[in-house]
Ligand SMILES: [Zn+2]
Ligand SMILES: [Zn+2]
Ligand SMILES: [Zn+2]
């Protein structure tokens with residue numbers, strides 16, 4: 001993923017349905033891998049002009065001009081003299097959480113752990129904590145996650161899956177409140193406890209991030225979560 005850096009004397013025009021703002025100066029424009037364009041001048045942290053994830057971005061290198069368009073908004077940057085243009089390799093920035101088997105650093109950002117050196121990218125289950133311990137099989141960090149009780153599995157789902165761990169523990173543990181069949185542990189995006197009678201019975205509940213601490217009057221378990229106690233059935237009043 002590369003970020004393009006353009007620096008020089010430019011005229012910058014931002015247009016929306018009710019305003020047009022033209023500025024000129026020696027600026028630095030950044031074009032991020034998601035096409036976000038930020039134009040910085042000398043002062044402060046705030047860009048002088050920007051367009052976040054525009055629907056369209058066109059860059060012409062010689063002469064240098066750039067047009068980003070998103071709905072009613074557009075941002076136009078045009079060089080008024082020589083400009084420097086360079087592409088730099090960039091990655092997500094995140095909290096360092098350990099090492100990749102490739103020896104690169106792993107960082108955690110927005111729900112995933114990615115390696116700064118190779119393409120490895122591992123989505124994290126909601127509420128997961130990356131642990132110090134490494135997996136004996138692949139060397140990646142292990143993660144801790146609560147789904148009824150605390151589980152510890154490898155960061156790589158293909159190496160050791162949270163689904164099998166939770167299934168081993170809770171498959172058939174709870175009964176369907178609609179038909180009394182067993183609830184099976186399944187993966188539908190996140191983990192759910194779904195009725196074995198499917199498709200005749202469509203009862204299913206997303207398993208909350210928390211631990212089972214009691215039984216609800218409805219027969220399902222009650223979870224202690226970071227936002228308080230709740231029944232497996234989120235519509236049930238505990
Ligand atoms: Zn790596
Ligand atoms: Zn592993
Ligand atoms: Zn059922």
Ligand SMILES: [Zn+2]
Pocket residue numbers: 216217218219220231232233236237
């Ligand atoms: Zn309940």
